[in-house]
Structure formats: structure tokens, C-alpha cells
Amino acid sequence: MKKGRNVRREPFTDTQLLMMITICIFVSMYLLAMILFGGGFLHAQQVFDMLNDNASLIIVSCGLTIVMIGGGIDISVGAVTSLVVMSCVLYLNSGGNLFVSVLLAVGIGLGFGLVQGFLISYLEIQPFIVTLAGMFFARGMTTILSVNPQKAAHESFQKLRDIKIEIPWLGYVAKNGNLVPARMELGVVAALLCVIIIFIVLLFLRLGRGFYAIGGNQQSALMLGINVKQTRFLSYVICGILSGISGYVFMMHTGAGNATNAAGMEMNAIASSIIGGTLLTGGVGNVIGTFFGTMTLTTIKKIVVSSGLNDPWWQSITTGGMLCFFILLQSVVLRRRAKAKP
């Protein structure tokens, strides 16, 4: 951080502290898994698999993190993702253009973001209710479009889908002696780009600092001359656009539209943001933390599978326990810091 400009009393801000804790826990958990289970965890492909499977979740979580930093909540993201997948698949199957389908995805997300943002920031309706209605609407529209699963059978889309970035030096030698390179999907690139861009926006841009300001204290932000309503509006718009992008990435991964796509994704995204150190009260959070939050959530599921707890209930019970641990940890850490401050 630029120490010359603003001198800090503490070595870390709340945001940085919570993010550091998450990263440390993720790294130690992954190292532990490497030592205990070996096998798959030793290959770099394991990390890439986790990224491939969760690219859309990472993008959605980033959007949600912005909204949560601004002190709001958006639970429509999963449903919007699902709607985008379904409508893009139907559009492509009816002989559409690949470029237009991307625009369609972003457009749907933007539409949701605009309407929800307007209702929440300018009409001052509670965000939970507005985005709940948004979720109902998106889920309902998905089934209205098609109840049956639809497979994308568009030629150039399938070509785009099959593009995989291969990294030979991270690969491993298979049992038959061939070198299998590490494979990464295009969606992961999009996800990482989103994370980096949002990180820069949040850290250096006036708009990004505005999100922290309105989430931390709305009155003070108003006194500082920040357009609170507009900033909040923009946070929902960005979140909407990101859900649109996430839908496209989801479609690139699965290649099919289904009414139950991305079910429960909103809660996974909230969990990722929380594990990554974002507070629902607003003003604290970071997308890098969110990224590691998603990875932590995935790693714990992988560990449960590898450790042989095959009963279907263990995955979500351990996820719940994990969440409980992180939430308690945050609460305790922040309270101790609040007490330590004069």
C-alpha cells in the first residue's frame, strides 16, 4: 500500500486481515490434503479441474462481493445465470450468431441489474425482497422457455467450447507413458480476468472506493459528496453484468441448458464471499479473498470425497461446518480488534 499518502496505525486493515486468514487456511488445507491423500492432489491438474468446474461461480461471487461491500445483497445471481444459459442455448440452436449470443448473455444480466438496481437504490425497496423477486422471475422464465434440458448443437459454439489451453510443463506422465498436459478452459481465463479487473477497480478507482464508502457508512459517504444512490445502483448493474458473463461461462462448461442449472448457486456465492472475508454489513471485503473462498469451498468438498465419506450427506454437512468455523472466526477476530481500538 502507499504508505506515504495515508499513514496507518495498524499493519492490516480489516479487509486485508480477513483475506490473509482465508489464503493461509486455503494453502494449509491444500498442503494437508497433499500430504494425507497424495494422488490427485499432487497433480497441477487438480487445481485446474477445480478452476474449470467453478469458473462461473467465481465470476458470480465477484459480482456478489461488490454488492455486499456496498452493503446490499443479491440472491438472484444463480437464477439469472440459469436463465442466461437457457436463452443462449435456445438462441444458438435456432441458428444464431455466436457474437450476438455473447451480447444476449450480457444484455440479460444488464437488464436484471438495471431493474433491480433502480428498484433498490432509487425506490428504496429492501434489496432482499427485490432480488428474491428477481430470482423467482428468472427461474420462472427459465422453465417458461423450456422445461426439458436443451443441448447446444451449434457448430462454431462447439468449436469455441472445445478450445482448451494446454500447459505442458504443468502436466504429468500418465501410466501408459504419454505426457498429459494440464488443461484449462477458456472460462477460467474469463474468470481470472474478471477477478483482476474488479480487484483494480475496487482498489484504485473512484467508483471502487465509493462502494467501500457507502457500505461502511452511508451518512458519511453522503457527507463526503459521494452520490450514494448512483453508486449503489452501479453496484447492482455490475453484479448483473457479471451474472450474465457467468451464465455464458457456465454454458461453455456444460454445453446444455437445464431448468435446474446453477441451483443453489446464490448461496454458494454468498458462502464464498463470506469465507473470503466479505462482511454482509458492508464496507469490508476483497475479490482476491472471494476467489480463495471459492477455492476453499471446493477443496473441502474434494477432500471429503477423497477421504472416503461416500454417504451423500457428508459434503454439505462439512461445508456447513466449514462455514460455521469461518463465520465464528471472523466474528471473534473483528470483535477483538474493535476492543483493541481505543
Added chain:
Amino acid sequence: MDKSKKILKRNLGQLTIPVIAIFILIVFNLIRDPGFFAISFMHNNDGNIVLSGNLISIINGASELAILAMGMTLVTAACKGQDISVGAAAAIAGSAFVKVLKSSAVITGGTVLAAFLFACVVAMIFGAFNGTLVAVFKIQPMIATLILYTCGRSIAYWINGGATPTVSSPIISALGSFIPGIPIPTPVLIVVVVAIIFRLVFHFTALELFTQSVGINGSAARLNGINATFIQLLSFIILGVCVAVAGTIGVSRLGLINHETLLLDIEMDTILAVAIGGNNLGGGKFKISGSIIGAYVIQMLTITLYAMKVSSTDVKAYKAIVIIFLVVIGSPVIKVKFAKFMSKVHENKRSVSAKGAERA
């Protein structure tokens, strides 16, 4: 005219929106199909004479929602947030209920009572868990209950060892549908009983006042000698009891426990019922009656859509439009704008009449 307006304002207050909503729905249905609310007597499979009709199915179908909404109102008022784990917790309570029933060879009234009490205790423990996180650790209710939301249904699955056991007994079916000789569905009677209990508790204790003061300003309430932590914890435990009752009704209706589908998505509907009832989701003042009306509004909307041949998966989209319409009417900005507009109209009238008087 003025007097009636004043009475309306004083009595309705926050109930304006839900009452208007229910009124609009009734009128809409009557125009669409004048016989929509017809109630008739018919013989059910057991040979009892029972009431039937759309109105009955609305009131009957909203029972779980109404009960959960009552508990949720308290939590919302005291903790300034909502419990999103009620559906999962109801699945756990239902599983516990079935577990006890399955452990005895013959299902008697005593077993059912014991099973219900056990379900209550289990739900209260989970409520206390949520309550501790919220009240003691000061975690936002939505985040604290996200834990149980994530793993609750899996715990329910685990309780029954990965099966969806069925229970068949005349007592259970009486709980879920009709008691022989009484034409009103039992869940409706249970709602009435729960509502009366809430009324009595509010009448004889200061719970309502304490909850409101904790919700409006926790530290001020503490300085006035109210144990804010305890009140918040208590609200979650009361919600736990409501969850157990709702779970029991849900299980009794079908005669089986399915951890995945029992009261699915009801947490969202419950919060919606509280919001439509005019309660502030940010805590503070509340009216249980508003939430109950809100629950019936939601159910009436759903049944209306079903009657219009909308498929059950598509209902959500139309529901969303109605919800947005309702909250936009109720939004503070629109209210202020409307009030300004009305006062302008009044001023215009007055100035016009004043001019008229001058001329005369």
C-alpha cells in the same frame, strides 16, 4: 367521510398493503370466475363430510406458511434480519418426528405426542444454535442461518439413514387432513390455535414490547434493563417451535418424510409473507396479523395462478411480477411522492374554492 378515513388509517396502518392485495385478488378472481370461492360439502375417502373448494384449499395450503411467518415476524423484529434455514430446520424436525414414530411398533396418541415433543426439542436446539450465533456472537442472521441452510437437509437425510420412510396411521392422517366429524381441515385449526397462543402470550407478557424495543435500538433497550441477548435468543427458540409444528403438519399431510422436498423454498415465501404484511425487514415494530395475511396473500396468488392453468414451475415468474408491483406501491419513495401529489390536489381544490368564494 373524514371520520371513516381516519378510522381506516388508524386501524390499518401497516396492514394497508396486505389488505389491498387480498382485496384485489378476491375481486380479480370473482370477475374471472364468479364461482371461484364457492364452498361445498363433500364426502372424502374416509366417508367424513368435509368442506371443499378453492377457498378451503387456499386457507388449508397456507397453514405451514402462516405458522412459520408468525415465528419469523418475531425474529425479524428482534434481530433485524431473517432466518433462511426454516425449510431445512423443518425437514430436520420432520425427520425427528418420523424417527420416533418408526421406533414404536404401534402408533398411538401418546407416541404421536412424544414424537411431536421430540421434534419440538430438536427444532428448539437448532433454533438456539442459530440464536446463539446471532445474539451472542452478533453475526448477521442471514449469514448465521446460512450454515443450517447449507447442511440442514443433509442432516435430515442423515437422521433417517438415507431413506424416505413412510408412516401410515389414522392419527397422522387426521393431523394432516381432517379429524373425523369436523369438516374443517386440521392444519387450519392448528393455525388458529397457534395464533391464539401468540395473542395470549402478547397479552399476558411484555414480549411484544421488549421485542420491539430490542429491534428498534438494542443498546437503549439494554440500558433500560431489557436483556437484549435473551430476547433475541428467545425469538429464535420460538421460531424453532413454529418450525416443529410446520414440519409436523408437512409430514402428516403426505404421510412420509422426504428431506429434499418437504417445505421446499418455504424460507423465501416466509420472508415474503413478513414483508407483504408491512413489517420492516430491518427490525423494530411488527404486527403478527400482517404476516398471517401476507401468507394467505401468497397462497391465494399461487392458487389463482394454478386455476388459470399456469404450470407449477412457471408460477414463480408471475409471482415475481406481483411481488414487485406490491413492494413498489409500498415503497417509501412512492408513498412520499403520492402524499405530495395528494396534498397538491387538495391545495388546488382549496385555492379553487377560495377563488370561488372571493368571486361570490
